[in-house]
Amino acid sequence: MKSKDHPEKMLIAYHDPRSPVAEAFRTLRANLQFAALDGPLKSILLTSAGPGEGKSTVAANLAIAVAQAGKRVILVDADLRRPRLHSLFSLPNGIGLTNLLIRNAGMEALQETNIQGLRILTSGPLPPNPSELLGSDSMTSVIKMLGEDADLVIYDTPPIIAVTDAAVLAPRVDGTLIVLKLGATSRDAAVRAKNLLQASRARMLGVVINDVKGAETYGYYYYYYATDESRYKAQGSGVQA
Secondary structure (H helix, E strand, C coil): CCHHHCHHHHCHHHHCCCCHHHHHHHHHHHHHHHCCCCCCCCEEEEEECCCCCCHHHHHHHHHHHHHHCCCCEEEEECCCCCCCHHHHCCCCCCCCHHHHHCCCCCHHHCEECCCCCEEEECCCCCCCCHHHHHCCHHHHHHHHHHHCCCCEEEEECCCCCCCCHHHHHHHHCCEEEEEEECCCCCHHHHHHHHHHHHHCCCCEEEEEEECCCCCCCCCCEEEEEECCCCEEECCCCCCCC
């Protein structure tokens, strides 16, 4: 069977915490602390250049790694087109983010997980107008409400080249990571994704390079972070700025 049929193979940071992959996510967690020179990051957004690059899996494992460090984490499925987080965590998706946005649900929409400190806000019913909802005043209110109830809120959003959802939401959070898959994402697509986020005035934190080196049951994840002030590199991925 494919690994997507087994969520435990995707939530590596929880099910196999001693693996090199889990360690890479802890490195990512640590490196993000260097991005918080002027104060802690309270909210970050993950997107990708295109579909199938592993952004939801990276978002989920990063959320687990942060929660394992004793932080209160809310993981939000803001991909209102092809949500995946409810499947990864084997949760129902009848009520979620869309319900908060149209104000027929409150914080009870958040679901507990087996990971202490980690709660999930699934997408909820898929709306006909995702970009408009994510750009609404209601979304601003939801961001504020979630931020007051967690140490870190992580938003999983659709690929930025395909739709505008990530570009609409990115300026409202403290920082953005782009997930790229080695051997699948073209250089042109990566540059275009970066340019779209910069045009939206998002604060770029860096890039997560996914599937750099294959393993028997799953790929390794590597993190590369760079700003004008400093550069940090994890797991020797060989990625260049």
